[in-house]
Amino acid sequence: MPDISLAMIALLCLAALAAGWIDAVVGGGGLLLLPALLLGLPGGTPAAHALGTNKAVAIVGTTGAAVTYARRAPVDVRTAVRIGLAALAGSSAGAFFAAGMSTEVLKPVIMVVLLAVAAFVIFRPGFGTAPASGPVTRRRVLAAIGLAGLGIGFYDGLIGPGTGTFLVLALTAVLRLDLVAASATAKIVNCCTNAGALAMFAWQGAVLWQPAALMALFNLAGGTLGARTALKKGSGFVRIVLLTVVFTLVAKLAYEQWPA
Numbered sequence: 001m002p003d004i005s006l007a008m009i010a011l012l013c014l015a016a017l018a019a020g021w022i023d024a025v026v027g028g029g030g031l032l033l034l035p036a037l038l039l040g041l042p043g044g045t046p047a048a049h050a051l052g053t054n055k056a057v058a059i060v061g062t063t064g065a066a067v068t069y070a071r072r073a074p075v076d077v078r079t080a081v082r083i084g085l086a087a088l089a090g091s092s093a094g095a096f097f098a099a100g101m102s103t104e105v106l107k108p109v110i111m112v113v114l115l116a117v118a119a120f121v122i123f124r125p126g127f128g129t130a131p132a133s134g135p136v137t138r139r140r141v142l143a144a145i146g147l148a149g150l151g152i153g154f155y156d157g158l159i160g161p162g163t164g165t166f167l168v169l170a171l172t173a174v175l176r177l178d179l180v181a182a183s184a185t186a187k188i189v190n191c192c193t194n195a196g197a198l199a200m201f202a203w204q205g206a207v208l209w210q211p212a213a214l215m216a217l218f219n220l221a222g223g224t225l226g227a228r229t230a231l232k233k234g235s236g237f238v239r240i241v242l243l244t245v246v247f248t249l250v251a252k253l254a255y256e257q258w259p260a
Contacts, residue, residue, distance in 0.1 A: 003042055004211065012040045016215035020061035020222025024068075025230045026179070026238055027164020027186055028245040031252060033057065033219075041208070052201030053208045053215075059194040060216035061223030066191055068227035069184030079141055079175075080185045084192030086149025087156070091193050094157025095200075111253050114162070117169055118246045121239065136175050144174045148189065156193055162249040164190055168242065179238040180230055187227075 004012075015036035023029025037050040069075055148170040156163040167186035171177055177185065201207050230238050 004040065008040050009211065009214070012036055012211065013215055013218040015040075016057055016061070017218040017222040019058070020065070020219035020224075021226035021229070022222075022241070022245065023058065023061060023164055023190075024065035024183070024187065024223040024226025026183055026242045026245055027166075027168050027190075028162055028249060029058065029061070029164065029219075029222075030054065031162070031245070031248060041211075045208075046206070048201070048204065048206040049208055052198070052204070052206035053212045055194055055198040055201055056207050056209065056212035057215045057219045059191065059198055061219035062187055062190045062194055063223075064220040065223035065227040066184070066187035068224050069187055069231070072228075072231050073181060073184045075181065075184045075188070076136075077188060079136070079144070080188035081192070082141070083145050083149040083171075083185070084189040086145045087153030087189050087193045088196045090150040090153025090155075091157035091196060094154040095197075097158060108257060111250050111257075114246050114250050114253075118243060118250075121243060121246075125239075140175055144171060147174060153193060157197075162245070163193070165242065165245050165249065179235040179242065183230055183238060184227075 015032055019029035019031075019033035019036075021029075022032065034050065034054045037054055038047070041050055041053075070077060148167055152163060152166045152170060155166065164186055167189055168179065168182045171182040171185050172179055175182070175185070198207070
């Protein structure tokens with residue numbers, strides 16, 4: 001167990017709780033959890049250990065949210081798993097190329113895309129609010145595997161922030177799901193990508209299991225509560241949270257790109 005004060009452990013657990021809730025509703029919990037770990041772990045802790053611990057915590061909350069959604073929402077688990085396996089392959093490829101590519105070049109592009117997405121959601125208030133429309137065609141499933149699986153999975157391995165939010169948007173647009181069903185499907189996809197990343201970090205010995213286990217309990221509670229909240233409040237509520245997370249992500253990337 002790293003030398004962490006009780007006050008800091010409490011703050012990390014609260015961050016894990018809040019991150020689990022945000023991630024279950026619309027994705028993007030890592031925007032809160034990973035910075036909290038980077039700040040809260042003792043000085044000198046390698047960044048890889050923060051990343052590995054983040055995955056160990058997040059996979060528990062994501063799994064809890066996925067189970068809650070699967071029990072209460074109409075989720076095509078088979079399609080979600082197929083997209084998830086593609087995302088696992090995509091994230092592995094992204095991680096492979098990450099070492100030789102400057103992500104600083106990509107951040108401004110991502111910010112422009114996010115702002116365009118926000119504008120689209122704002123000026124199209126009906127986006128993602130219509131009930132999910134029955135079984136989807138094979139062509140749309142293949143498109144989702146390519147875009148949400150391989151494409152966003154690659155982004156997850158290359159850069160990472162906002163992957164869950166991108167998944168929700170892509171699944172809503174391609175599979176014509178409402179935002180609640182898209183969030184539910186995204187959680188299953190996230191389980192696949194998190195499992196692959198966690199296995200790699202664990203193999204490298206880059207997971208702090210003791211703090212991760214404690215934080216995971218809070219993340220699980222947050223994830224389960226977030227899924228129930230989304231199911232109860234509906235797509236309109238998820239839309240508001242989505243826009244909040246998108247603008248937060250843009251602000252975070254802007255700060256990293258052009259620090260004060």
